[in-house]
Amino acid sequence: MTQSYPTSAETPLIIWAVSDGRAGIEAQVVGLANAIARKRPARIIVKRVGWKSWIGRLPWWLNLAPRRLLTPESDIAPPWPDLWIAAGRATLPLSIRVRRWSRKQTYVVQIQDPRMPTRLFDLVIPPKHDRLVGDNVFPITGSPGRVNAERLAADLERFSAELDALPRPRVAVIIGGKSKAHDLNVERAAAMAREIELPVVQEGGSVMVSFTRRTPEPARAILAARLKHLPGVIWDGEGDNPYFAFLAAADYILVTEDSTNLATDAASTGKPVFVLKMSGESLKFRLFHEDLESLGAARPFGGAFHSWQYPPLAETDRAADEVLRRLDERTR
Structure with missing residues (x-):
């Protein structure tokens, strides 16, 4: 299923927010995409991928021709976006191939620990508690979200x-x-x-x-x-x-x-x-x-309420800044 959110009348950055449609997973990709769109003109397109029968349960390295095995509603086809933001196991066979399909014109961001070599993506944004490190890894506290x-x-x-x-x-x-x-x-x-x-x-x-x-x-x-x-x-x-x-x-x-x-x-x-x-x-x-x-x-929670103050967590904005910084570096 494809859902489009135009965010600017200017020439926009085309962003695909890709997941299997589960609410918690989709919230992360849409949350990061929205944060980027608040900082730069963008058009966000939500993609919900589905796999035919049991094929989606295959390990990523066995799914050799993923686009042929998608349901028609997935709508994963060119023209490719400027920015691909994905999360969840179902997206991995696609995320690792988008750079090749787009002739390296699409910048690929994978949220969460993909549990595979991070070099297959442009940027990986895992939660800090996954303890993943690497040159193209940008850990954050928690997960990207839609709160602003x-x-x-x-x-x-x-x-x-x-x-x-x-x-x-x-x-x-x-x-x-x-x-x-x-x-x-x-x-x-x-x-x-x-x-x-x-x-x-x-x-x-x-x-x-x-x-x-x-x-x-x-x-x-x-x-x-x-x-x-x-x-x-x-x-x-x-x-x-x-x-x-x-x-x-x-x-x-x-x-x-x-x-x-x-x-x-x-x-x-x-x-x-x-x-x-x-x-x-x-x-x-x-x-x-x-x-x-x-x-x-x-x-x-210990059974009583009390107040304190702290700076609101802004990890989604911090991740959005990092995506744009790296995207601009590659463009230059």
């Missing part, structure tokens, strides 16, 4: 009727779900609801609860049932997503420990971020949360 001051302000205004009257402190509760390293079973969900409820009641505040597609339905049901008596909003997945408005309206942000994207988005607001414990353990995520703590952005 303009987006937050616009969404806050759009949802003002629902949020303006909520008592303070307003607590955004952003719940992830099952992943390779973490899970949210019903026992943990019930305990999490109690941990959230008590300080909100004590401080006379309100909640703004948002779930993700990965949140298990039993956990979602328990959290919604246990928190619905509090002042606030629990988004049921219907209608416009108030996620960015919740972040903008919040005095405190609670986020589960399973997602780099969610914690990065929260830390990009400059507001106190508390990390909610889940079932499971991961060294990479522990390193990521330690990095956020060292930057003053996040702390483990």
Whole structure:
């Protein structure tokens, strides 16, 4: 599927933001593309690649003719873009060939650790906690995202009727779900609801609860049932997503420990971020949360709210600056 976002009437930089369409992966490529477009005239085209039958599960080195094996909706064909930004395993057989297909006219950026030689790309942007190094590697804290001051302000205004009257402190509760390293079973969900409820009641505040597609339905049901008596909003997945408005309206942000994207988005607001414990353990995520703590952005949630200040995380803009710097160097 192809979706186009024209961002300037001037001669634009053509950017393809390429993923398999999963929300968390697409958010990273679109987030970085948008950050570049804020700095330079650009036209962003979102590409969602799909593979025929089982072929997409092949290792990258066995997928020898990838364009023939794509679904027609993928629309990976010339004219090639100036800048290819991709993330996810599904994009790798394409990313490593775009330079050749375009006769080195396309600059190829791969987000996340591709777990293959980085020399096959122009630039790799992994999270620092992957501990990947190299001349063409630019590690960042967390992942590129879509949070910026303009987006937050616009969404806050759009949802003002629902949020303006909520008592303070307003607590955004952003719940992830099952992943390779973490899970949210019903026992943990019930305990999490109690941990959230008590300080909100004590401080006379309100909640703004948002779930993700990965949140298990039993956990979602328990959290919604246990928190619905509090002042606030629990988004049921219907209608416009108030996620960015919740972040903008919040005095405190609670986020589960399973997602780099969610914690990065929260830390990009400059507001106190508390990390909610889940079932499971991961060294990479522990390193990521330690990095956020060292930057003053996040702390483990201990059942009480307190305020502090720190510079909002701006890693997406920093990555965008690096992409443009290297792109300009190559052009010169």
